[in-house]
Amino acid sequence: MKPVIAITPEAITLPSRIDGRGSFCGVSYSQAIEMAGGVPLIVPLTRDRRVLDHYVDSCDGWLLTGGGDVEAKCYTPRMSAASRKKIRGADEARDEMEIYVLRRVAERDRPAFGICRGIQVMNVAFGGTLIPHVDGHHNPKPDALAHRIEWTKGGRLQKAMGGFDRVNTSHHQAVDRVARGFEVVARAPDGIIEAMEKSEARYCCAVQFHPERLVKRAPEFLDLFRDFVKACRSGR
Numbered sequence: 001m002k003p004v005i006a007i008t009p010e011a012i013t014l015p016s017r018i019d020g021r022g023s024f025c026g027v028s029y030s031q032a033i034e035m036a037g038g039v040p041l042i043v044p045l046t047r048d049r050r051v052l053d054h055y056v057d058s059c060d061g062w063l064l065t066g067g068g069d070v071e072a073k074c075y076t077p078r079m080s081a082a083s084r085k086k087i088r089g090a091d092e093a094r095d096e097m098e099i100y101v102l103r104r105v106a107e108r109d110r111p112a113f114g115i116c117r118g119i120q121v122m123n124v125a126f127g128g129t130l131i132p133h134v135d136g137h138h139n140p141k142p143d144a145l146a147h148r149i150e151w152t153k154g155g156r157l158q159k160a161m162g163g164f165d166r167v168n169t170s171h172h173q174a175v176d177r178v179a180r181g182f183e184v185v186a187r188a189p190d191g192i193i194e195a196m197e198k199s200e201a202r203y204c205c206a207v208q209f210h211p212e213r214l215v216k217r218a219p220e221f222l223d224l225f226r227d228f229v230k231a232c233r234s235g236r
Protein backbone atom coordinates (compact mmCIF):
# COMPACT_ATOMS: atom_id res chain seq x y z
CA MET A 1 0.00 0.00 0.00
CA LYS A 2 1.16 3.47 -0.84
CA PRO A 3 1.15 5.99 1.99
CA VAL A 4 -1.76 8.43 2.04
CA ILE A 5 -0.63 12.01 2.45
CA ALA A 6 -3.18 14.52 3.73
CA ILE A 7 -2.84 17.93 2.09
CA THR A 8 -4.27 21.09 3.63
CA PRO A 9 -6.03 23.41 1.18
CA GLU A 10 -6.65 27.12 1.21
CA ALA A 11 -10.08 28.73 1.07
CA ILE A 12 -10.95 30.63 -2.07
CA THR A 13 -14.10 32.38 -3.10
CA LEU A 14 -15.35 31.99 -6.64
CA PRO A 15 -17.81 34.72 -7.64
CA SER A 16 -19.10 32.45 -10.40
CA ARG A 17 -20.37 29.87 -7.90
CA ILE A 18 -23.47 30.20 -5.79
CA ASP A 19 -21.79 28.38 -2.91
CA GLY A 20 -18.82 30.78 -3.20
CA ARG A 21 -16.22 29.69 -0.66
CA GLY A 22 -14.40 26.45 -1.35
CA SER A 23 -11.16 24.50 -0.91
CA PHE A 24 -8.29 25.03 -3.29
CA CYS A 25 -5.07 23.09 -3.66
CA GLY A 26 -2.71 23.73 -6.55
CA VAL A 27 -2.26 20.60 -8.62
CA SER A 28 1.53 20.91 -8.32
CA TYR A 29 1.32 19.76 -4.67
CA SER A 30 -0.75 16.64 -5.37
CA GLN A 31 1.32 15.82 -8.46
CA ALA A 32 4.56 16.06 -6.49
CA ILE A 33 3.17 13.58 -3.95
CA GLU A 34 2.06 11.25 -6.76
CA MET A 35 5.45 11.46 -8.48
CA ALA A 36 7.14 10.65 -5.16
CA GLY A 37 5.06 7.48 -4.69
CA GLY A 38 2.36 8.71 -2.31
CA VAL A 39 -1.40 9.04 -2.61
CA PRO A 40 -2.49 12.66 -2.10
CA LEU A 41 -5.68 13.37 -0.20
CA ILE A 42 -6.91 16.96 -0.05
CA VAL A 43 -8.73 17.36 3.24
CA PRO A 44 -11.74 19.68 3.53
CA LEU A 45 -11.51 22.99 5.33
CA THR A 46 -13.06 22.31 8.71
CA ARG A 47 -12.69 23.26 12.34
CA ASP A 48 -14.43 20.05 13.45
CA ARG A 49 -11.79 18.40 15.61
CA ARG A 50 -13.39 14.96 15.43
CA VAL A 51 -13.17 15.10 11.67
CA LEU A 52 -9.58 16.30 11.82
CA ASP A 53 -8.70 13.58 14.36
CA HIS A 54 -10.07 11.04 11.92
CA TYR A 55 -7.71 12.27 9.23
CA VAL A 56 -4.79 12.42 11.68
CA ASP A 57 -5.45 8.80 12.68
CA SER A 58 -5.99 7.47 9.18
CA CYS A 59 -3.41 9.35 7.09
CA ASP A 60 0.29 8.50 7.00
CA GLY A 61 1.58 12.06 6.79
CA TRP A 62 0.65 15.71 6.29
CA LEU A 63 1.65 18.28 3.71
CA LEU A 64 1.08 21.88 4.78
CA THR A 65 0.82 24.00 1.66
CA GLY A 66 1.32 27.65 0.71
CA GLY A 67 -1.25 30.40 0.89
CA GLY A 68 -2.12 33.54 2.80
CA ASP A 69 -0.45 34.83 5.95
CA VAL A 70 -1.03 33.48 9.44
CA GLU A 71 -3.11 35.88 11.54
CA ALA A 72 -0.86 37.93 13.84
CA LYS A 73 -2.80 37.06 16.99
CA CYS A 74 -1.71 33.44 16.59
CA TYR A 75 1.86 34.41 17.52
CA THR A 76 1.89 37.85 19.08
CA PRO A 77 -0.53 39.51 21.51
CA ARG A 78 0.13 42.87 19.91
CA MET A 79 1.49 44.00 16.62
CA SER A 80 1.98 47.56 15.44
CA ALA A 81 -0.66 48.92 13.07
CA ALA A 82 2.05 49.36 10.43
CA SER A 83 3.04 45.69 10.61
CA ARG A 84 -0.55 44.52 10.76
CA LYS A 85 -1.27 46.28 7.48
CA LYS A 86 1.28 44.05 5.79
CA ILE A 87 -0.59 40.85 6.60
CA ARG A 88 -2.30 39.48 3.51
CA GLY A 89 -4.92 36.85 2.93
CA ALA A 90 -5.23 35.70 6.54
CA ASP A 91 -7.86 33.03 7.17
CA GLU A 92 -8.66 32.29 10.80
CA ALA A 93 -10.39 29.00 10.04
CA ARG A 94 -7.36 27.69 8.17
CA ASP A 95 -5.00 28.88 10.92
CA GLU A 96 -7.05 27.08 13.54
CA MET A 97 -7.31 23.90 11.51
CA GLU A 98 -3.63 23.68 10.62
CA ILE A 99 -2.37 24.57 14.10
CA TYR A 100 -4.63 21.91 15.61
CA VAL A 101 -3.55 19.29 13.07
CA LEU A 102 0.16 20.04 13.52
CA ARG A 103 -0.05 19.62 17.30
CA ARG A 104 -2.01 16.36 17.02
CA VAL A 105 0.40 15.08 14.40
CA ALA A 106 3.32 15.88 16.72
CA GLU A 107 1.65 13.98 19.59
CA ARG A 108 1.31 10.96 17.34
CA ASP A 109 4.76 11.47 15.79
CA ARG A 110 3.30 11.37 12.29
CA PRO A 111 5.36 12.97 9.51
CA ALA A 112 4.63 16.58 8.55
CA PHE A 113 6.17 18.62 5.75
CA GLY A 114 5.55 22.36 5.50
CA ILE A 115 5.96 24.45 2.35
CA CYS A 116 6.04 28.28 2.32
CA ARG A 117 3.07 29.20 4.53
CA GLY A 118 3.60 25.65 5.84
CA ILE A 119 6.94 26.52 7.48
CA GLN A 120 5.33 29.63 8.95
CA VAL A 121 2.26 27.97 10.42
CA MET A 122 4.42 25.09 11.70
CA ASN A 123 6.65 27.57 13.50
CA VAL A 124 3.64 29.35 14.99
CA ALA A 125 1.95 26.07 16.02
CA PHE A 126 4.91 25.23 18.24
CA GLY A 127 5.45 28.67 19.74
CA GLY A 128 7.61 30.56 17.22
CA THR A 129 6.98 33.95 15.63
CA LEU A 130 7.01 35.45 12.12
CA ILE A 131 8.48 38.50 10.42
CA PRO A 132 5.41 40.33 9.03
CA HIS A 133 7.17 41.39 5.83
CA VAL A 134 10.50 40.83 4.11
CA ASP A 135 11.71 42.40 0.89
CA GLY A 136 13.59 40.64 -1.86
CA HIS A 137 11.98 37.19 -1.57
CA HIS A 138 9.13 37.55 -4.01
CA ASN A 139 10.02 36.48 -7.52
CA PRO A 140 7.11 36.48 -9.99
CA LYS A 141 8.48 33.43 -11.81
CA PRO A 142 7.34 30.37 -9.84
CA ASP A 143 10.18 28.15 -11.02
CA ALA A 144 13.05 30.65 -11.12
CA LEU A 145 16.02 29.55 -9.03
CA ALA A 146 16.11 33.05 -7.65
CA HIS A 147 18.45 32.84 -4.68
CA ARG A 148 20.99 30.61 -3.02
CA ILE A 149 20.63 28.96 0.33
CA GLU A 150 23.31 27.93 2.74
CA TRP A 151 22.76 24.61 4.46
CA THR A 152 23.93 25.03 8.01
CA LYS A 153 23.44 21.80 9.94
CA GLY A 154 23.78 18.84 7.60
CA GLY A 155 20.26 17.68 8.37
CA ARG A 156 17.74 15.45 6.65
CA LEU A 157 16.59 18.00 4.07
CA GLN A 158 20.12 18.82 2.94
CA LYS A 159 20.83 15.11 2.58
CA ALA A 160 17.59 14.54 0.64
CA MET A 161 18.46 17.34 -1.79
CA GLY A 162 22.07 16.29 -2.13
CA GLY A 163 23.17 19.71 -0.92
CA PHE A 164 21.55 21.50 -3.90
CA ASP A 165 21.63 25.17 -2.98
CA ARG A 166 19.45 27.22 -5.32
CA VAL A 167 15.74 27.75 -4.73
CA ASN A 168 12.70 29.62 -5.96
CA THR A 169 11.15 32.24 -3.74
CA SER A 170 7.64 33.68 -3.56
CA HIS A 171 7.05 34.71 0.02
CA HIS A 172 6.82 38.01 1.84
CA GLN A 173 6.92 36.69 5.39
CA ALA A 174 9.46 34.48 7.12
CA VAL A 175 10.21 32.67 10.36
CA ASP A 176 11.46 35.04 13.06
CA ARG A 177 11.96 33.41 16.48
CA VAL A 178 12.26 29.68 15.92
CA ALA A 179 9.92 27.36 17.83
CA ARG A 180 11.46 25.24 20.58
CA GLY A 181 12.71 21.89 19.40
CA PHE A 182 13.37 23.09 15.84
CA GLU A 183 16.71 23.70 14.20
CA VAL A 184 17.33 26.10 11.35
CA VAL A 185 19.00 24.07 8.62
CA ALA A 186 19.14 26.54 5.73
CA ARG A 187 19.31 30.31 5.31
CA ALA A 188 19.26 32.71 2.37
CA PRO A 189 22.30 34.98 1.90
CA ASP A 190 20.45 37.78 3.73
CA GLY A 191 19.88 35.52 6.74
CA ILE A 192 16.22 34.69 6.09
CA ILE A 193 15.33 31.21 7.33
CA GLU A 194 14.65 28.89 4.39
CA ALA A 195 14.38 25.47 6.07
CA MET A 196 13.99 23.96 9.51
CA GLU A 197 13.65 20.55 11.10
CA LYS A 198 12.43 19.26 14.46
CA SER A 199 15.31 17.10 15.55
CA GLU A 200 13.48 14.68 17.86
CA ALA A 201 10.56 13.99 15.48
CA ARG A 202 10.38 11.10 13.04
CA TYR A 203 9.85 13.66 10.28
CA CYS A 204 8.83 17.25 10.95
CA CYS A 205 10.48 19.43 8.34
CA ALA A 206 9.64 22.60 6.46
CA VAL A 207 10.96 24.81 3.70
CA GLN A 208 10.24 28.41 2.77
CA PHE A 209 10.68 27.77 -0.97
CA HIS A 210 8.38 25.84 -3.33
CA PRO A 211 9.83 22.44 -4.26
CA GLU A 212 6.48 21.34 -5.77
CA ARG A 213 6.97 23.87 -8.58
CA LEU A 214 10.39 22.46 -9.44
CA VAL A 215 9.93 18.67 -9.38
CA LYS A 216 9.88 18.47 -13.16
CA ARG A 217 12.78 20.84 -13.57
CA ALA A 218 15.38 19.56 -11.12
CA PRO A 219 15.49 16.04 -9.62
CA GLU A 220 16.69 17.37 -6.26
CA PHE A 221 13.26 18.81 -5.53
CA LEU A 222 11.51 15.55 -6.33
CA ASP A 223 14.04 13.82 -4.06
CA LEU A 224 12.79 16.04 -1.24
CA PHE A 225 9.26 14.67 -1.75
CA ARG A 226 10.55 11.12 -2.10
CA ASP A 227 12.29 11.43 1.26
CA PHE A 228 9.08 12.76 2.84
CA VAL A 229 6.95 9.96 1.35
CA LYS A 230 9.55 7.45 2.52
CA ALA A 231 9.19 8.78 6.08
CA CYS A 232 5.40 8.43 5.78
CA ARG A 233 5.75 4.85 4.56
CA SER A 234 8.06 3.89 7.43
CA GLY A 235 5.34 4.34 10.05
CA ARG A 236 2.96 1.75 8.65
Ligand SMILES: [Mn+2]
Binds near residue numbers: 137147168169192209
Ligand atom coordinates in the same frame (compact mmCIF):
# COMPACT_ATOMS: atom_id res chain seq x y z
MN1 LIG B 1 13.30 33.01 -0.10
